[in-house]
Amino acid sequence: MEPKRIVETTLRVRYAETDAMGVVYHANYFVWFEAGRGDFFRTAGQDYGEWERQGYYLPVSEAHARFHAPARYADVVTVRTWVEEARSRGVTLGYEVVDKASQKRLVSGWTRHICMDSNGQACRLPVDMQKLLEQS
Amino acid sequence: MEPKRIVETTLRVRYAETDAMGVVYHANYFVWFEAGRGDFFRTAGQDYGEWERQGYYLPVSEAHARFHAPARYADVVTVRTWVEEARSRGVTLGYEVVDKASQKRLVSGWTRHICMDSNGQACRLPVDMQKLLEQS
Amino acid sequence: MEPKRIVETTLRVRYAETDAMGVVYHANYFVWFEAGRGDFFRTAGQDYGEWERQGYYLPVSEAHARFHAPARYADVVTVRTWVEEARSRGVTLGYEVVDKASQKRLVSGWTRHICMDSNGQACRLPVDMQKLLEQS
Amino acid sequence: MEPKRIVETTLRVRYAETDAMGVVYHANYFVWFEAGRGDFFRTAGQDYGEWERQGYYLPVSEAHARFHAPARYADVVTVRTWVEEARSRGVTLGYEVVDKASQKRLVSGWTRHICMDSNGQACRLPVDMQKLLEQS
Numbered sequence: 001m002e003p004k005r006i007v008e009t010t011l012r013v014r015y016a017e018t019d020a021m022g023v024v025y026h027a028n029y030f031v032w033f034e035a036g037r038g039d040f041f042r043t044a045g046q047d048y049g050e051w052e053r054q055g056y057y058l059p060v061s062e063a064h065a066r067f068h069a070p071a072r073y074a075d076v077v078t079v080r081t082w083v084e085e086a087r088s089r090g091v092t093l094g095y096e097v098v099d100k101a102s103q104k105r106l107v108s109g110w111t112r113h114i115c116m117d118s119n120g121q122a123c124r125l126p127v128d129m130q131k132l133l134e135q136s
Numbered sequence: 137m138e139p140k141r142i143v144e145t146t147l148r149v150r151y152a153e154t155d156a157m158g159v160v161y162h163a164n165y166f167v168w169f170e171a172g173r174g175d176f177f178r179t180a181g182q183d184y185g186e187w188e189r190q191g192y193y194l195p196v197s198e199a200h201a202r203f204h205a206p207a208r209y210a211d212v213v214t215v216r217t218w219v220e221e222a223r224s225r226g227v228t229l230g231y232e233v234v235d236k237a238s239q240k241r242l243v244s245g246w247t248r249h250i251c252m253d254s255n256g257q258a259c260r261l262p263v264d265m266q267k268l269l270e271q272s
Numbered sequence: 273m274e275p276k277r278i279v280e281t282t283l284r285v286r287y288a289e290t291d292a293m294g295v296v297y298h299a300n301y302f303v304w305f306e307a308g309r310g311d312f313f314r315t316a317g318q319d320y321g322e323w324e325r326q327g328y329y330l331p332v333s334e335a336h337a338r339f340h341a342p343a344r345y346a347d348v349v350t351v352r353t354w355v356e357e358a359r360s361r362g363v364t365l366g367y368e369v370v371d372k373a374s375q376k377r378l379v380s381g382w383t384r385h386i387c388m389d390s391n392g393q394a395c396r397l398p399v400d401m402q403k404l405l406e407q408s
Numbered sequence: 409m410e411p412k413r414i415v416e417t418t419l420r421v422r423y424a425e426t427d428a429m430g431v432v433y434h435a436n437y438f439v440w441f442e443a444g445r446g447d448f449f450r451t452a453g454q455d456y457g458e459w460e461r462q463g464y465y466l467p468v469s470e471a472h473a474r475f476h477a478p479a480r481y482a483d484v485v486t487v488r489t490w491v492e493e494a495r496s497r498g499v500t501l502g503y504e505v506v507d508k509a510s511q512k513r514l515v516s517g518w519t520r521h522i523c524m525d526s527n528g529q530a531c532r533l534p535v536d537m538q539k540l541l542e543q544s
Contacts, residue, residue, distance in 0.1 A: 012307070012310070014303060014306060014307050014310075015306050015310070015320075015427055015428065015433070016303040016306060016427065016433050016435060018427050018428035019423055019424065019426050019427065019428070020188075020423065020426035020427070020428070020430045020431075020480075020481050021188075021193060021195065022428045023195075023428075025423070025424050026166065026195075026196040026199060027163045027164070027166035027167050027170075027199075027424060028163070030162065030163035030166065031163050031286060031288040034163075034286060034287050034288060035284070035286050038284070038286075038287070038346060042346070047346060048287075048345075048346070049344070049345045049346045052156070052157075052345075057157060059157065059159075059162075059203070059206075060162040060203055061202065061203055062200075062201065062202045062203065063162060063163075063199075063200070063201050063203075064198075064199070064200045064201075065198070065199050065200075066197065066198045067195070067196055067197055067198065067199075070195075072321070072428075073320075073321045073324075073428055074310060074314070074319060074320070074321045148443075148446070150439060150442060150443050150446075151291055151292065151297070151442050151446070151456075152291065152297050152299060152439040152442060154291050154292035155287055155288065155290050155291065155292070156287065156290035156291070156292070156294045156295075156344075156345055158292045159292075161287070161288050163288060167422060167424040170422060170423050170424060171420070171422050174420070174422075174423070174482060178482075183482060184423075184481075184482070185480070185481045185482045188481075208292075208457070209292055209456075209457045209460075210446060210450070210455060210456070210457045292460070293460075293465060293467065295467075298438065298467075298468040298471060299435045299436070299438035299439050299442075299471075300435070302434065302435035302438065303435050306435075324428075324429075329429060331429065331431075331434075331475070331478075332434040332475055333474065333475055334472075334473065334474045334475065335434060335435075335471075335472070335473050335475075336470075336471070336472045336473075337470065337471050337472075338469065338470045339467070339468055339469055339470065339471075342467075
Protein backbone atom coordinates (compact mmCIF):
# COMPACT_ATOMS: atom_id res chain seq x y z
CA MET A 1 0.00 0.00 0.00
CA GLU A 2 1.31 3.40 -0.99
CA PRO A 3 1.55 5.92 1.80
CA LYS A 4 -0.95 8.74 1.26
CA ARG A 5 1.23 11.43 2.69
CA ILE A 6 5.00 11.83 2.48
CA VAL A 7 6.47 14.75 4.37
CA GLU A 8 9.85 16.20 3.42
CA THR A 9 12.34 17.79 5.80
CA THR A 10 15.44 19.55 4.52
CA LEU A 11 18.63 19.57 6.59
CA ARG A 12 22.19 20.73 6.08
CA VAL A 13 24.87 18.40 7.46
CA ARG A 14 26.63 19.87 10.51
CA TYR A 15 30.33 19.34 11.12
CA ALA A 16 29.33 17.90 14.51
CA GLU A 17 27.50 15.12 12.66
CA THR A 18 30.57 13.93 10.75
CA ASP A 19 33.14 11.45 12.03
CA ALA A 20 36.79 10.62 11.41
CA MET A 21 35.81 8.72 8.22
CA GLY A 22 34.85 12.14 6.82
CA VAL A 23 31.18 11.25 6.53
CA VAL A 24 28.05 11.48 8.69
CA TYR A 25 28.27 9.13 11.68
CA HIS A 26 25.63 6.44 11.21
CA ALA A 27 23.70 6.99 14.45
CA ASN A 28 22.96 10.58 13.44
CA TYR A 29 20.61 9.40 10.71
CA PHE A 30 18.26 8.22 13.46
CA VAL A 31 18.28 11.81 14.74
CA TRP A 32 17.32 12.97 11.26
CA PHE A 33 14.52 10.37 11.20
CA GLU A 34 13.31 12.01 14.44
CA ALA A 35 13.43 15.46 12.84
CA GLY A 36 11.41 14.06 9.92
CA ARG A 37 8.93 12.47 12.33
CA GLY A 38 8.38 15.76 14.17
CA ASP A 39 7.70 17.51 10.87
CA PHE A 40 5.37 14.71 9.78
CA PHE A 41 3.15 15.25 12.82
CA ARG A 42 3.52 19.04 12.78
CA THR A 43 2.45 19.47 9.17
CA ALA A 44 -0.65 17.43 10.01
CA GLY A 45 -1.50 19.95 12.71
CA GLN A 46 -0.25 17.79 15.59
CA ASP A 47 2.60 18.85 17.82
CA TYR A 48 4.43 16.01 19.53
CA GLY A 49 5.54 18.30 22.38
CA GLU A 50 1.86 19.09 22.99
CA TRP A 51 1.01 15.37 23.26
CA GLU A 52 3.68 15.03 25.91
CA ARG A 53 2.19 17.92 27.86
CA GLN A 54 -1.14 16.03 27.69
CA GLY A 55 0.55 12.92 29.06
CA TYR A 56 1.05 10.84 25.91
CA TYR A 57 4.46 9.65 24.78
CA LEU A 58 5.56 7.82 21.64
CA PRO A 59 8.93 6.28 22.55
CA VAL A 60 10.85 4.33 19.92
CA SER A 61 10.50 0.59 20.56
CA GLU A 62 12.48 -0.58 17.53
CA ALA A 63 14.64 1.10 14.90
CA HIS A 64 16.25 -0.01 11.69
CA ALA A 65 18.38 1.64 9.02
CA ARG A 66 20.31 0.69 5.89
CA PHE A 67 23.14 2.94 4.88
CA HIS A 68 23.45 3.06 1.10
CA ALA A 69 25.79 6.02 0.53
CA PRO A 70 27.39 8.60 2.81
CA ALA A 71 26.44 12.24 3.37
CA ARG A 72 29.24 14.73 4.00
CA TYR A 73 29.73 18.08 5.70
CA ALA A 74 27.51 20.88 4.33
CA ASP A 75 25.52 18.54 2.08
CA VAL A 76 21.84 19.39 1.92
CA VAL A 77 19.67 16.33 2.37
CA THR A 78 15.96 15.62 2.29
CA VAL A 79 14.36 13.29 4.84
CA ARG A 80 11.10 11.74 3.61
CA THR A 81 8.74 10.42 6.30
CA TRP A 82 5.54 8.41 5.97
CA VAL A 83 3.33 5.99 7.91
CA GLU A 84 4.18 2.35 7.28
CA GLU A 85 1.57 0.90 9.62
CA ALA A 86 -0.93 2.48 11.99
CA ARG A 87 -2.26 0.52 14.94
CA SER A 88 -4.42 1.50 17.90
CA ARG A 89 -1.49 1.31 20.30
CA GLY A 90 1.40 2.35 18.11
CA VAL A 91 2.72 3.24 14.74
CA THR A 92 5.57 2.36 12.37
CA LEU A 93 7.04 5.19 10.37
CA GLY A 94 9.20 4.81 7.27
CA TYR A 95 12.04 7.10 6.20
CA GLU A 96 14.30 7.76 3.27
CA VAL A 97 17.19 10.21 3.25
CA VAL A 98 18.26 11.46 -0.16
CA ASP A 99 20.81 13.99 -1.35
CA LYS A 100 18.68 17.00 -2.19
CA ALA A 101 20.52 17.98 -5.38
CA SER A 102 21.08 14.56 -6.96
CA GLN A 103 18.15 12.73 -5.32
CA LYS A 104 20.60 9.88 -4.68
CA ARG A 105 19.33 7.61 -1.92
CA LEU A 106 21.60 7.71 1.13
CA VAL A 107 19.72 5.92 3.90
CA SER A 108 16.41 4.11 4.34
CA GLY A 109 14.84 2.92 7.55
CA TRP A 110 11.92 2.73 9.90
CA THR A 111 11.05 3.23 13.55
CA ARG A 112 8.34 1.53 15.56
CA HIS A 113 6.63 3.41 18.38
CA ILE A 114 4.27 2.43 21.14
CA CYS A 115 1.94 4.81 22.89
CA MET A 116 2.73 5.29 26.59
CA ASP A 117 0.97 7.29 29.28
CA SER A 118 2.75 9.37 31.91
CA ASN A 119 2.95 6.33 34.22
CA GLY A 120 4.97 4.49 31.59
CA GLN A 121 2.05 2.15 30.76
CA ALA A 122 1.25 1.16 27.17
CA CYS A 123 -2.03 2.78 26.12
CA ARG A 124 -4.24 3.50 23.12
CA LEU A 125 -3.29 6.46 20.96
CA PRO A 126 -5.50 9.53 21.47
CA VAL A 127 -8.33 9.51 18.91
CA ASP A 128 -7.18 12.53 16.89
CA MET A 129 -3.75 10.99 16.60
CA GLN A 130 -5.16 7.63 15.50
CA LYS A 131 -7.18 9.36 12.81
CA LEU A 132 -4.19 11.31 11.60
CA LEU A 133 -2.12 8.16 11.29
CA GLU A 134 -4.79 6.01 9.66
CA GLN A 135 -5.49 8.64 7.04
CA SER A 136 -1.82 9.08 6.21
CA MET B 137 25.46 -21.28 17.03
CA GLU B 138 26.64 -19.82 20.29
CA PRO B 139 29.18 -17.02 20.00
CA LYS B 140 32.54 -18.16 21.34
CA ARG B 141 33.51 -14.83 22.70
CA ILE B 142 31.34 -12.17 24.34
CA VAL B 143 33.09 -8.96 25.32
CA GLU B 144 31.65 -6.70 28.01
CA THR B 145 31.97 -2.91 28.13
CA THR B 146 30.81 -0.94 31.15
CA LEU B 147 29.48 2.59 30.76
CA ARG B 148 27.87 5.15 33.00
CA VAL B 149 24.99 7.13 31.45
CA ARG B 150 25.87 10.77 30.79
CA TYR B 151 23.37 13.56 31.23
CA ALA B 152 24.11 14.48 27.60
CA GLU B 153 22.72 11.10 26.57
CA THR B 154 19.30 11.65 28.18
CA ASP B 155 16.37 13.42 26.58
CA ALA B 156 13.27 15.28 27.68
CA MET B 157 11.52 11.96 28.41
CA GLY B 158 14.06 11.59 31.24
CA VAL B 159 15.68 8.52 29.69
CA VAL B 160 18.52 7.76 27.28
CA TYR B 161 17.74 8.99 23.76
CA HIS B 162 17.36 5.92 21.54
CA ALA B 163 20.03 6.81 18.95
CA ASN B 164 22.69 6.86 21.68
CA TYR B 165 22.45 3.10 22.11
CA PHE B 166 24.02 2.78 18.66
CA VAL B 167 26.93 4.82 20.01
CA TRP B 168 27.21 2.35 22.88
CA PHE B 169 27.16 -0.52 20.38
CA GLU B 170 30.13 1.22 18.71
CA ALA B 171 31.95 1.47 22.05
CA GLY B 172 31.30 -2.24 22.57
CA ARG B 173 32.55 -3.02 19.06
CA GLY B 174 35.80 -1.12 19.64
CA ASP B 175 36.37 -3.09 22.86
CA PHE B 176 35.53 -6.36 21.10
CA PHE B 177 38.32 -5.83 18.56
CA ARG B 178 40.72 -4.30 21.09
CA THR B 179 40.51 -7.16 23.56
CA ALA B 180 41.32 -9.50 20.65
CA GLY B 181 44.51 -7.55 20.05
CA GLN B 182 43.14 -5.61 17.08
CA ASP B 183 42.81 -1.84 17.11
CA TYR B 184 40.22 -0.47 14.73
CA GLY B 185 42.06 2.87 14.52
CA GLU B 186 45.15 0.93 13.39
CA TRP B 187 43.17 -0.74 10.57
CA GLU B 188 42.12 2.66 9.34
CA ARG B 189 45.74 3.82 9.31
CA GLN B 190 46.44 0.74 7.14
CA GLY B 191 43.64 1.73 4.78
CA TYR B 192 40.83 -0.60 5.88
CA TYR B 193 37.47 0.67 7.03
CA LEU B 194 34.46 -1.14 8.47
CA PRO B 195 31.55 1.25 7.95
CA VAL B 196 28.10 0.30 9.22
CA SER B 197 25.90 -0.82 6.31
CA GLU B 198 22.85 -1.74 8.37
CA ALA B 199 21.79 -1.29 11.99
CA HIS B 200 18.95 -2.55 14.10
CA ALA B 201 17.87 -2.16 17.71
CA ARG B 202 14.97 -3.11 19.96
CA PHE B 203 14.44 -0.97 23.01
CA HIS B 204 13.07 -3.09 25.86
CA ALA B 205 13.47 -0.80 28.88
CA PRO B 206 15.01 2.63 29.41
CA ALA B 207 18.33 3.55 30.99
CA ARG B 208 18.50 6.74 33.03
CA TYR B 209 21.10 9.30 34.08
CA ALA B 210 24.03 7.85 36.06
CA ASP B 211 22.91 4.25 35.55
CA VAL B 212 25.78 1.85 34.99
CA VAL B 213 25.17 -0.43 32.03
CA THR B 214 26.99 -3.32 30.43
CA VAL B 215 27.21 -3.64 26.66
CA ARG B 216 27.78 -7.23 25.48
CA THR B 217 29.25 -7.64 21.98
CA TRP B 218 29.75 -10.77 19.90
CA VAL B 219 30.10 -11.93 16.29
CA GLU B 220 26.80 -12.97 14.74
CA GLU B 221 28.18 -13.85 11.33
CA ALA B 222 31.66 -13.56 9.82
CA ARG B 223 32.10 -13.32 6.06
CA SER B 224 35.13 -12.65 3.87
CA ARG B 225 33.93 -9.15 3.03
CA GLY B 226 32.10 -8.14 6.16
CA VAL B 227 30.79 -9.02 9.55
CA THR B 228 27.60 -8.82 11.59
CA LEU B 229 27.99 -8.06 15.27
CA GLY B 230 25.34 -8.62 17.93
CA TYR B 231 24.80 -6.51 21.05
CA GLU B 232 22.88 -6.54 24.27
CA VAL B 233 22.75 -3.70 26.77
CA VAL B 234 21.82 -4.67 30.32
CA ASP B 235 21.59 -2.77 33.58
CA LYS B 236 24.77 -3.77 35.37
CA ALA B 237 23.26 -4.13 38.82
CA SER B 238 19.98 -5.90 37.99
CA GLN B 239 21.09 -7.54 34.72
CA LYS B 240 17.75 -6.40 33.30
CA ARG B 241 17.87 -6.33 29.49
CA LEU B 242 17.50 -2.78 28.16
CA VAL B 243 18.35 -2.98 24.46
CA SER B 244 19.31 -5.64 21.93
CA GLY B 245 20.53 -5.13 18.39
CA TRP B 246 23.02 -5.78 15.66
CA THR B 247 25.11 -3.92 13.10
CA ARG B 248 26.30 -5.15 9.72
CA HIS B 249 29.63 -3.96 8.36
CA ILE B 250 31.34 -4.20 5.00
CA CYS B 251 35.06 -3.94 4.51
CA MET B 252 36.10 -0.90 2.48
CA ASP B 253 39.52 0.24 1.24
CA SER B 254 40.71 3.84 1.25
CA ASN B 255 39.19 4.38 -2.22
CA GLY B 256 35.77 3.53 -0.86
CA GLN B 257 35.70 0.18 -2.68
CA ALA B 258 34.34 -2.97 -1.02
CA CYS B 259 37.21 -5.38 -0.32
CA ARG B 260 38.12 -8.57 1.53
CA LEU B 261 38.89 -8.27 5.20
CA PRO B 262 42.61 -8.46 6.05
CA VAL B 263 43.53 -12.05 6.92
CA ASP B 264 44.28 -11.48 10.63
CA MET B 265 40.93 -9.77 10.97
CA GLN B 266 39.09 -12.60 9.18
CA LYS B 267 40.70 -15.11 11.54
CA LEU B 268 39.79 -13.09 14.58
CA LEU B 269 36.16 -12.90 13.50
CA GLU B 270 35.82 -16.53 12.44
CA GLN B 271 37.25 -17.75 15.70
CA SER B 272 34.96 -15.56 17.75
CA MET C 273 32.92 48.49 16.62
CA GLU C 274 29.66 47.25 15.22
CA PRO C 275 29.87 44.13 13.09
CA LYS C 276 29.08 44.98 9.47
CA ARG C 277 27.43 41.74 8.71
CA ILE C 278 25.24 39.55 10.91
CA VAL C 279 24.08 36.28 9.42
CA GLU C 280 20.99 34.52 10.73
CA THR C 281 20.43 30.77 10.81
CA THR C 282 17.08 29.29 11.77
CA LEU C 283 16.87 25.93 13.51
CA ARG C 284 14.15 23.82 15.09
CA VAL C 285 15.10 22.08 18.35
CA ARG C 286 15.41 18.30 17.95
CA TYR C 287 14.33 15.90 20.67
CA ALA C 288 17.89 14.52 20.52
CA GLU C 289 19.15 17.91 21.67
CA THR C 290 17.08 17.97 24.86
CA ASP C 291 18.10 16.42 28.17
CA ALA C 292 16.41 15.07 31.28
CA MET C 293 15.89 18.65 32.55
CA GLY C 294 13.46 19.01 29.63
CA VAL C 295 15.57 21.68 27.91
CA VAL C 296 18.37 21.81 25.34
CA TYR C 297 21.59 20.31 26.73
CA HIS C 298 24.10 23.14 27.05
CA ALA C 299 26.86 21.66 24.85
CA ASN C 300 24.48 21.56 21.88
CA TYR C 301 24.49 25.35 21.65
CA PHE C 302 28.12 25.08 20.52
CA VAL C 303 26.88 22.88 17.69
CA TRP C 304 24.39 25.57 16.76
CA PHE C 305 27.20 28.14 16.83
CA GLU C 306 28.97 25.88 14.32
CA ALA C 307 25.88 25.78 12.11
CA GLY C 308 25.74 29.58 12.27
CA ARG C 309 29.45 29.81 11.43
CA GLY C 310 29.02 27.61 8.35
CA ASP C 311 26.16 29.81 7.14
CA PHE C 312 28.20 32.94 7.84
CA PHE C 313 30.95 31.79 5.49
CA ARG C 314 28.56 30.26 2.98
CA THR C 315 26.45 33.40 2.52
CA ALA C 316 29.71 35.29 1.85
CA GLY C 317 30.44 32.91 -0.99
CA GLN C 318 32.96 30.82 0.96
CA ASP C 319 32.44 27.18 1.68
CA TYR C 320 34.31 25.88 4.72
CA GLY C 321 34.33 22.35 3.29
CA GLU C 322 36.07 23.74 0.20
CA TRP C 323 38.80 25.34 2.35
CA GLU C 324 39.45 21.97 3.91
CA ARG C 325 39.78 20.38 0.49
CA GLN C 326 42.38 23.10 -0.26
CA GLY C 327 44.26 22.23 2.91
CA TYR C 328 43.12 24.99 5.28
CA TYR C 329 41.42 24.26 8.59
CA LEU C 330 39.88 26.57 11.16
CA PRO C 331 39.74 24.52 14.36
CA VAL C 332 38.20 26.02 17.48
CA SER C 333 40.94 27.08 19.91
CA GLU C 334 38.66 28.58 22.55
CA ALA C 335 34.93 28.67 23.15
CA HIS C 336 32.67 30.49 25.54
CA ALA C 337 28.93 30.64 26.17
CA ARG C 338 26.48 32.16 28.64
CA PHE C 339 23.15 30.45 28.99
CA HIS C 340 20.44 33.02 29.73
CA ALA C 341 17.24 31.04 29.17
CA PRO C 342 16.49 27.53 27.95
CA ALA C 343 15.20 26.38 24.57
CA ARG C 344 12.82 23.41 24.49
CA TYR C 345 11.78 20.69 22.06
CA ALA C 346 10.34 21.98 18.76
CA ASP C 347 11.17 25.63 19.54
CA VAL C 348 12.36 27.56 16.52
CA VAL C 349 15.47 29.58 17.27
CA THR C 350 17.62 32.03 15.36
CA VAL C 351 21.41 31.90 15.62
CA ARG C 352 23.09 35.25 14.82
CA THR C 353 26.74 35.08 13.80
CA TRP C 354 29.25 37.89 13.23
CA VAL C 355 32.99 38.60 13.24
CA GLU C 356 34.23 39.85 16.59
CA GLU C 357 37.88 40.18 15.59
CA ALA C 358 39.75 39.32 12.39
CA ARG C 359 43.46 38.61 12.48
CA SER C 360 45.89 37.34 9.87
CA ARG C 361 46.16 33.94 11.54
CA GLY C 362 42.73 33.51 13.03
CA VAL C 363 39.35 34.92 13.79
CA THR C 364 36.93 35.32 16.67
CA LEU C 365 33.27 34.94 15.87
CA GLY C 366 30.40 36.11 18.08
CA TYR C 367 27.00 34.43 18.43
CA GLU C 368 23.60 35.05 19.89
CA VAL C 369 20.78 32.52 19.99
CA VAL C 370 17.29 33.97 20.34
CA ASP C 371 13.82 32.48 20.34
CA LYS C 372 12.55 33.27 16.87
CA ALA C 373 9.01 34.17 17.86
CA SER C 374 9.67 36.24 21.00
CA GLN C 375 13.22 37.35 20.17
CA LYS C 376 14.09 36.50 23.78
CA ARG C 377 17.84 36.01 24.16
CA LEU C 378 18.67 32.42 25.07
CA VAL C 379 22.45 32.11 24.72
CA SER C 380 25.38 34.34 23.81
CA GLY C 381 28.94 33.30 23.14
CA TRP C 382 32.02 33.33 20.98
CA THR C 383 34.54 30.96 19.45
CA ARG C 384 38.17 31.66 18.60
CA HIS C 385 39.76 29.91 15.64
CA ILE C 386 43.28 29.59 14.36
CA CYS C 387 44.19 28.82 10.79
CA MET C 388 45.95 25.49 10.37
CA ASP C 389 47.43 23.80 7.30
CA SER C 390 47.12 20.11 6.51
CA ASN C 391 50.29 19.38 8.52
CA GLY C 392 48.64 20.79 11.63
CA GLN C 393 50.85 23.92 11.57
CA ALA C 394 49.44 27.37 12.34
CA CYS C 395 49.40 29.46 9.16
CA ARG C 396 48.06 32.69 7.67
CA LEU C 397 44.50 32.68 6.45
CA PRO C 398 44.14 32.50 2.65
CA VAL C 399 43.83 36.03 1.23
CA ASP C 400 40.19 35.76 0.07
CA MET C 401 39.24 34.54 3.51
CA GLN C 402 41.13 37.37 5.24
CA LYS C 403 39.32 39.89 3.08
CA LEU C 404 35.98 38.35 3.80
CA LEU C 405 36.58 38.50 7.52
CA GLU C 406 38.02 42.00 7.61
CA GLN C 407 35.13 43.39 5.62
CA SER C 408 32.55 41.73 7.85
CA MET D 409 43.95 28.76 46.46
CA GLU D 410 44.67 25.16 45.58
CA PRO D 411 41.66 22.93 45.24
CA LYS D 412 41.56 20.40 48.07
CA ARG D 413 40.08 17.65 46.03
CA ILE D 414 40.68 16.75 42.39
CA VAL D 415 38.63 13.89 41.00
CA GLU D 416 39.78 11.95 37.97
CA THR D 417 37.53 10.34 35.37
CA THR D 418 38.93 8.09 32.67
CA LEU D 419 37.30 7.89 29.26
CA ARG D 420 38.06 6.25 25.95
CA VAL D 421 37.31 8.37 22.86
CA ARG D 422 34.35 7.03 20.87
CA TYR D 423 34.24 7.17 17.09
CA ALA D 424 30.97 9.10 17.48
CA GLU D 425 32.92 11.85 19.22
CA THR D 426 35.31 12.45 16.32
CA ASP D 427 34.65 14.70 13.36
CA ALA D 428 35.81 15.01 9.75
CA MET D 429 39.06 16.66 10.94
CA GLY D 430 39.90 13.25 12.44
CA VAL D 431 39.86 14.55 16.01
CA VAL D 432 37.35 14.94 18.82
CA TYR D 433 34.71 17.56 17.96
CA HIS D 434 35.19 20.49 20.33
CA ALA D 435 31.69 20.53 21.85
CA ASN D 436 32.15 16.98 23.10
CA TYR D 437 34.72 18.13 25.66
CA PHE D 438 31.87 19.88 27.47
CA VAL D 439 30.17 16.48 27.67
CA TRP D 440 33.36 15.07 29.20
CA PHE D 441 33.38 17.97 31.69
CA GLU D 442 29.85 16.86 32.63
CA ALA D 443 31.03 13.27 33.11
CA GLY D 444 33.82 14.58 35.33
CA ARG D 445 31.35 16.72 37.30
CA GLY D 446 29.08 13.72 37.94
CA ASP D 447 32.03 11.73 39.24
CA PHE D 448 33.18 14.66 41.38
CA PHE D 449 29.85 14.72 43.24
CA ARG D 450 29.46 10.94 43.27
CA THR D 451 32.85 10.26 44.85
CA ALA D 452 31.91 12.76 47.57
CA GLY D 453 28.84 10.68 48.33
CA GLN D 454 26.42 12.94 46.49
CA ASP D 455 24.43 11.78 43.50
CA TYR D 456 23.31 14.56 41.16
CA GLY D 457 20.36 12.46 39.94
CA GLU D 458 19.23 12.20 43.57
CA TRP D 459 19.30 16.01 43.97
CA GLU D 460 17.05 16.30 40.96
CA ARG D 461 14.61 13.83 42.49
CA GLN D 462 14.60 16.11 45.57
CA GLY D 463 13.84 19.11 43.38
CA TYR D 464 17.27 20.74 43.07
CA TYR D 465 18.92 21.40 39.74
CA LEU D 466 22.37 22.73 38.87
CA PRO D 467 22.06 23.94 35.28
CA VAL D 468 25.12 25.34 33.52
CA SER D 469 24.92 29.15 33.36
CA GLU D 470 28.28 29.73 31.69
CA ALA D 471 30.91 27.51 30.09
CA HIS D 472 34.40 28.05 28.81
CA ALA D 473 37.08 25.88 27.24
CA ARG D 474 40.52 26.24 25.67
CA PHE D 475 41.54 23.54 23.23
CA HIS D 476 45.30 22.97 23.45
CA ALA D 477 45.78 19.73 21.54
CA PRO D 478 43.41 17.23 19.94
CA ALA D 479 42.30 13.81 21.19
CA ARG D 480 41.71 11.08 18.61
CA TYR D 481 39.67 7.89 18.27
CA ALA D 482 40.39 5.27 20.93
CA ASP D 483 42.68 7.57 22.95
CA VAL D 484 42.29 7.18 26.68
CA VAL D 485 41.96 10.50 28.44
CA THR D 486 41.69 11.65 32.03
CA VAL D 487 39.29 14.42 33.01
CA ARG D 488 40.29 16.22 36.21
CA THR D 489 37.54 18.10 38.06
CA TRP D 490 37.72 20.45 41.03
CA VAL D 491 35.85 23.32 42.70
CA GLU D 492 37.03 26.73 41.54
CA GLU D 493 34.60 28.76 43.64
CA ALA D 494 31.77 27.75 45.96
CA ARG D 495 28.94 30.16 46.68
CA SER D 496 25.65 29.79 48.53
CA ARG D 497 23.64 29.87 45.29
CA GLY D 498 26.02 28.27 42.87
CA VAL D 499 29.41 26.86 42.10
CA THR D 500 32.17 27.11 39.51
CA LEU D 501 33.97 23.92 38.63
CA GLY D 502 37.34 23.70 36.88
CA TYR D 503 38.43 20.96 34.46
CA GLU D 504 41.49 19.71 32.70
CA VAL D 505 41.55 16.95 30.11
CA VAL D 506 44.90 15.21 29.63
CA ASP D 507 46.04 12.27 27.56
CA LYS D 508 46.27 9.48 30.09
CA ALA D 509 49.49 7.94 28.80
CA SER D 510 51.55 11.06 28.10
CA GLN D 511 49.80 13.41 30.56
CA LYS D 512 49.82 15.98 27.76
CA ARG D 513 47.22 18.67 28.40
CA LEU D 514 44.48 18.62 25.77
CA VAL D 515 41.76 20.93 27.06
CA SER D 516 41.16 23.18 30.07
CA GLY D 517 37.95 24.90 31.07
CA TRP D 518 35.31 25.71 33.61
CA THR D 519 31.55 25.70 34.04
CA ARG D 520 29.45 27.94 36.27
CA HIS D 521 26.25 26.60 37.78
CA ILE D 522 23.37 28.16 39.63
CA CYS D 523 21.07 26.27 41.96
CA MET D 524 17.48 26.09 40.74
CA ASP D 525 14.36 24.63 42.33
CA SER D 526 11.72 22.63 40.46
CA ASN D 527 9.85 25.87 39.63
CA GLY D 528 12.91 27.15 37.79
CA GLN D 529 13.67 29.72 40.52
CA ALA D 530 17.24 30.40 41.66
CA CYS D 531 17.68 29.09 45.21
CA ARG D 532 20.29 28.33 47.85
CA LEU D 533 22.16 25.07 47.56
CA PRO D 534 21.03 22.37 49.99
CA VAL D 535 23.22 22.47 53.12
CA ASP D 536 24.99 19.13 52.58
CA MET D 537 25.84 20.19 49.06
CA GLN D 538 27.19 23.56 50.24
CA LYS D 539 29.40 21.80 52.77
CA LEU D 540 30.70 19.40 50.18
CA LEU D 541 31.62 22.22 47.83
CA GLU D 542 33.19 24.48 50.46
CA GLN D 543 35.35 21.68 51.78
CA SER D 544 36.56 20.73 48.30
